[in-house]
Amino acid sequence: MPHTDPSTLMIHGVPEQIMPGALHPQWVEAARAKGFELVARVRNRYNLALRCKTCGELVRKAVYVLMTSDRPLCAHCLENAWAKTAEAAGLRLLRRDPGTTQYAFYLAPCGHEIRRQFEFVRRIARGEVKHRCEICHAAREAAEAAARDWELMSADPEGDRGYRLYRHSSCGTEARIARANMQTGRFTCPGCGESWATAPSHLYAMRFEIAPGKSVVKLGYSRDPRSRLDHQLPRDKDLPRQLLCSVPVRSGTRALRLERKLHKQLKAAHPGAVVPTAAYAGALKVKSEIYRPEFEQPILRALRRVAREEVRAAKGTATDPRPRRPPHHPPRRKRQR
Structure with missing residues (x-):
């Protein structure tokens, strides 16, 4: 009006x-x-x-x-400047925070409303930091836990920002676990004892383009190859990479044993297959087990062979109902004097 x-x-x-x-x-x-x-x-x-x-x-x-x-x-000019800064930061200014002169409410790209300090938004616009929606972040943390059969309960009751309180869906145990460990699976349930050694694992082969036109192949094992590919190995999140093959193995201990055996066989059959660490140190967070791209097919053939062996072993265990008996040792006869 x-x-x-x-x-x-x-x-x-x-x-x-x-x-x-x-x-x-x-x-x-x-x-x-x-x-x-x-x-x-x-x-x-x-x-x-x-x-x-x-x-x-x-x-x-x-x-x-x-x-x-x-x-x-001028309050109008000031708000116009805040709005332009918000736009440069990928946000939209909604309104001032009536409780303080240092904060305002913004609309994030995800559609959620967030409260941020003006100076922090200026830092986002300058590219110094990135904004994070608390609602989306909580959903990601819950999804990370669910992917490992755990439920996110709350923030750490002891106040450590790197930890969360989780509940194991399989046994109901509640435990403080570092979020970084939940992401990578490197932890043991204190209730049922499930850990990387007993939980199912994978052998994998991955290709990384460490420079334009220059690729290497990584052979290894992991409880979560996708996390290994996206978070643990590359130094740059935009590094071109691909998961070539992933072979399920029934336990982490067995995966480690098979991986060592494969490396030994590959190095014996192809002495020049291993890439020197200096060639990829700036791109990958590992120091060994990296092969030249021309040995990609031998690695994949070896993994396919392991996959067939694992399938046969699993079928043999499932179809043989007979309980295993301890070996029979006849009683020792007394020596006659």
């Missing part, structure tokens, strides 16, 4: 009562010198209505502020 009351001025959405009284020449000159036009006295004898020459909007300023400040701030 348009403002029609001639006795008031609408300033920042608030009708301000126009007060009688002279507009002294020193006020007019001070306003002009500082980028404003003096319009009227408002609210009481201590406040003035000024029109900003930059944006054309009205602002209310105390006489004292006008006369003593080097450059009185």
Whole structure:
């Protein structure tokens, strides 16, 4: 609804009562010198209505502020600057936080509303930090836990920001576990004892493009090859990479034993297959077990052979119902004297 009351001025959405009284020449000159036009006295004898020459909007300023400040701030220009900074940071300014002058509410790209400090948003816009939606972050942490058969319960009861309280879905045990360990699977359930050594694992082969046109192949084992590929191995999250093969193995201990056997066989059959550490140290967070790209097919053939052996072993265990008996040792006969 348009403002029609001639006795008031609408300033920042608030009708301000126009007060009688002279507009002294020193006020007019001070306003002009500082980028404003003096319009009227408002609210009481201590406040003035000024029109900003930059944006054309009205602002209310105390006489004292006008006369003593080097450059009185225009709230409209300030909000416009905040909005532009938010846009540069990939956010949208929604409103000021009424409880503090340092914060505002923004709309994140995910559609959730977040509360951030103005300076932090400026740092995002400069590329120094990245914003994080608390709702989306909590959902990611819950999904990480669910992928390992755990349930995210709460923040760490002891206040450590790197830890969370989880519950094991299989046995019901609650435990404090570092989030980094939950992401990689490097922990043991204190209730049922499930760990990397007893839990199912994988042998894998991965290809990394450490430089344009230059690739290497990684052979290894992991409880979670995808986490190994995306988080643990590359130094740069944008490094081109591909999971070539993943072979399920019934335990981490067996996977480790098979991996060592494969490396021994490959090095014996292909002495020049291993890539020197210096060639990939700037791209990958490992120091060994990296092979030249021309040995990708021998590695994949070896993994396919292991996969067939694991399938046969699993079928043999499942189809043989006979309990295993301890070896029979006949009683020792006494020596005759």
